[in-house]
Amino acid sequence: MPVTEKQNAKQKFMDFLAKKQLRITSQRQAIIDTVFSTEEHFTAEQLLEWSRHRDKSVSRATVYRTLPLLTESGLVREMDFGKDYKFYDPNYAEHPNHNHIICQDCDKIVEFESEKIAKLEDEISHKLGFSIKAQRLQITGNCEELKKLGACRHKSCHEHE
Amino acid sequence: MPVTEKQNAKQKFMDFLAKKQLRITSQRQAIIDTVFSTEEHFTAEQLLEWSRHRDKSVSRATVYRTLPLLTESGLVREMDFGKDYKFYDPNYAEHPNHNHIICQDCDKIVEFESEKIAKLEDEISHKLGFSIKAQRLQITGNCEELKKLGACRHKSCHEHE
DNA sequence: GTGGGTGCAAAGTGTTTGCAAGTGT
DNA sequence: ACACTTGCAAACACTTTGCACCCAC
Numbered sequence: 001m002p003v004t005e006k007q008n009a010k011q012k013f014m015d016f017l018a019k020k021q022l023r024i025t026s027q028r029q030a031i032i033d034t035v036f037s038t039e040e041h042f043t044a045e046q047l048l049e050w051s052r053h054r055d056k057s058v059s060r061a062t063v064y065r066t067l068p069l070l071t072e073s074g075l076v077r078e079m080d081f082g083k084d085y086k087f088y089d090p091n092y093a094e095h096p097n098h099n100h101i102i103c104q105d106c107d108k109i110v111e112f113e114s115e116k117i118a119k120l121e122d123e124i125s126h127k128l129g130f131s132i133k134a135q136r137l138q139i140t141g142n143c144e145e146l147k148k149l150g151a152c153r154h155k156s157c158h159e160h161e
Numbered sequence: 162m163p164v165t166e167k168q169n170a171k172q173k174f175m176d177f178l179a180k181k182q183l184r185i186t187s188q189r190q191a192i193i194d195t196v197f198s199t200e201e202h203f204t205a206e207q208l209l210e211w212s213r214h215r216d217k218s219v220s221r222a223t224v225y226r227t228l229p230l231l232t233e234s235g236l237v238r239e240m241d242f243g244k245d246y247k248f249y250d251p252n253y254a255e256h257p258n259h260n261h262i263i264c265q266d267c268d269k270i271v272e273f274e275s276e277k278i279a280k281l282e283d284e285i286s287h288k289l290g291f292s293i294k295a296q297r298l299q300i301t302g303n304c305e306e307l308k309k310l311g312a313c314r315h316k317s318c319h320e321h322e
Numbered sequence: 323g324t325g326g327g328t329g330c331a332a333a334g335t336g337t338t339t340g341c342a343a344g345t346g347t
Numbered sequence: 348a349c350a351c352t353t354g355c356a357a358a359c360a361c362t363t364t365g366c367a368c369c370c371a372c
Contacts, residue, residue, distance in 0.1 A: 080243040130302035141291035
């Protein structure tokens with residue numbers, strides 16, 4: 001929905017590349033367009049598939065080489081839910097402090113923010129002699145559907161565009 | 162320090178095995194003794210090394226086959242800090258709701274608990290239509306030493322017993 | 323004795339990398 | 348032109364697994 005913000009993020013990433021004297025190739029363009037046109041969290045494999053819709057020449061290697069750039073730019077966040085693949089979150093620029101709830105069954109992910117929690121984290125870290133560099137709060141739970149039906153229909157609903 | 166509690170946890174795990182009709186082999190004994198005699202967080206590889214001090218016949222496969230039992234029993238918690246290996250926390254039985262701060266440089270891990278945060282998590286999850294199944298709050302930061310000296314001397318200090 | 327358990331080495335899985343060819347600037 | 352990029356496939360690192368032998372109960 002906030003198309004403007006997404007366009008903005010995309011532009012920021014282009015600037016980031018320029019600043020590092022990195023080139024905007026057609027493959028990177030396809031990847032970038034994909035990343036900054038979705039609100040969904042995605043895996044490397046999904047990003048590859050989606051990017052290939054825009055440019056068939058995108059390879060797995062390029063996706064894996066581009067992801068670190070995206071996270072380094074601060075516009076995308078890498079998330080590890082303890083599954084064997086990582087998720088990437090393209091909404092990080094807009095909400096740098098958000099957290100996640102993930103359904104244990106269908107991988108449905110919901111974001112939330114809490115100033116109160118952030119504040120408590122700051123207090124505690126300081127008390128323990130640390131400065132916060134990054135923070136991740138992940139809640140695993142059962143979504144409504146899982147609670148009611150015992151299983152989720154959305155299962156893997158995010159696997160395809 | 163709370164040797165009794167640790168002994169208690171060990172006994173609970175033995176009971177867990179018995180209930181599932183699983184056997185207490187010498188290799189499992191060595192692994193269990195290791196797990197429930199440390200307060201430290203460890204990786205699979207560390208557990209293998211330490212267990213071999215007690216019983217040289219412990220193999221990597223057995224360690225990897227025993228870890229799921231430990232987590233399933235609820236006495237050990239698997240933690241994923243986004244590194245390529247997982248950490249395991251043997252203090253979970255005593256403090257089921259604790260969280261972690263990890264130094265980005267030396268992997269020093271400090272535990273903390275916060276009822277206030279737990280309460281906020283509950284409220285938020287409920288509001289979003291989830292029941293909490295598990296929760297993990299991980300803060301990555303700079304420890305005192307890293308802040309002062311720019312590097313940590315403890316680096317990998319937990320790699321050996 | 324029997325069904326679970328073990329070590330070994332091979333297989334898996336997600337991710338990284340060496341290399342020769344290709345391409346943005 | 349030159350340095351950065353790419354695709355491919357081989358290499359990696361951690362974890363899992365098939366199999367024949369072993370052992371706790």
